Amino acid sequence: ARRGRDTLRELLQTHPHIEDAYFVLGMYEYIAGSVPRSLKWLTRLFDISGDRHLGIQYLERATAKAPIMAPEAARILLAAAAIQPEHARPCRYRPLAIYTYMNFPKNPYFSMALQLVDVHCGYPEQALALNQIAVDRYLNDYASLRSTLELVRLQAYRSLGDLKQVDAMKPKFIKRDAAYWYLARAQTLDLLGRRAEATKIYHDLKWASLYPKEYPEFKKVPDWVLDQVEIFSKTPFQKPRRVTVVTKDALRLNGASVDQMTTAISRFEAQ
Numbered sequence: 001a002r003r004g005r006d007t008l009r010e011l012l013q014t015h016p017h018i019e020d021a022y023f024v025l026g027m028y029e030y031i032a033g034s035v036p037r038s039l040k041w042l043t044r045l046f047d048i049s050g051d052r053h054l055g056i057q058y059l060e061r062a063t064a065k066a067p068i069m070a071p072e073a074a075r076i077l078l079a080a081a082a083i084q085p086e087h088a089r090p091c092r093y094r095p096l097a098i099y100t101y102m103n104f105p106k107n108p109y110f111s112m113a114l115q116l117v118d119v120h121c122g123y124p125e126q127a128l129a130l131n132q133i134a135v136d137r138y139l140n141d142y143a144s145l146r147s148t149l150e151l152v153r154l155q156a157y158r159s160l161g162d163l164k165q166v167d168a169m170k171p172k173f174i175k176r177d178a179a180y181w182y183l184a185r186a187q188t189l190d191l192l193g194r195r196a197e198a199t200k201i202y203h204d205l206k207w208a209s210l211y212p213k214e215y216p217e218f219k220k221v222p223d224w225v226l227d228q229v230e231i232f233s234k235t236p237f238q239k240p241r242r243v244t245v246v247t248k249d250a251l252r253l254n255g256a257s258v259d260q261m262t263t264a265i266s267r268f269e270a271q
């Protein structure tokens with residue numbers, strides 16, 4: 001990884017016009033910058049530490065300018081924004097997410113990204129509708145996506161403040177990804193004004209990440225869950241505000257004009 005990074009950096013010094021290189025550099029910086037906290041020391045020791053925000057910038061550049069790798073750069077960028085919205089700008093990418101979903105309908109990962117972007121950007125009902133379409137369209141061929149589809153539904157119900165539906169999904173998560181469910185329940189309680197109950201769960205999740213044997217019901221607490229815990233322990237979770245991005249100001253896929261983006265969004269909304 002380090003040799004590849006160094007080679008690409010040298011390449012761009014002599015050939016700065018090779019925009020496709022920014023796709024690989026962006027992946028490197030983002031992934032190396034997202035290494036779990038417990039392994040940060042190891043990345044520094046081997047000089048493979050990365051910068052998550054620089055990775056986002058490189059992926060944005062590759063999405064807009066890379067002649068070959070732009071669609072794949074967009075897929076990785078949207079996935080990063082969907083999974084870790086606090087480190088990216090998912091709402092700014094919503095027109096891009098719609099465009100790629102409409103233009104690559106056989107690729108389920110663009111659908112997953114758009115569903116999560118909609119959850120984060122104030123469109124939970126639309127995310128649930130897309131989720132059902134994805135179940136019908138992709139699940140037979142991509143059985144491994146079932147857990148991701150369930151996570152989208154969980155987060156959509158959370159954003160709607162629907163505690164009944166969140167609780168009904170507990171059996172789907174409690175044996176495998178319990179921390180995801182507990183986080184969603186705490187956020188839902190926040191939306192319902194039950195701050196003390198939410199704070200108790202945030203507190204338990206934080207301690208479970210440090211002393212997992214003492215909190216076996218939480219299983220493993222992933223870093224992205226802990227990032228959310230740290231944010232909402234301080235400030236109550238609020239219903240995501242609906243965000244509208246003007247298409248002409250949005251990040252566009254290389255080769256896509258404003259008119260093409262607008263047409264794709266109009267077709268999507270008409271459906």
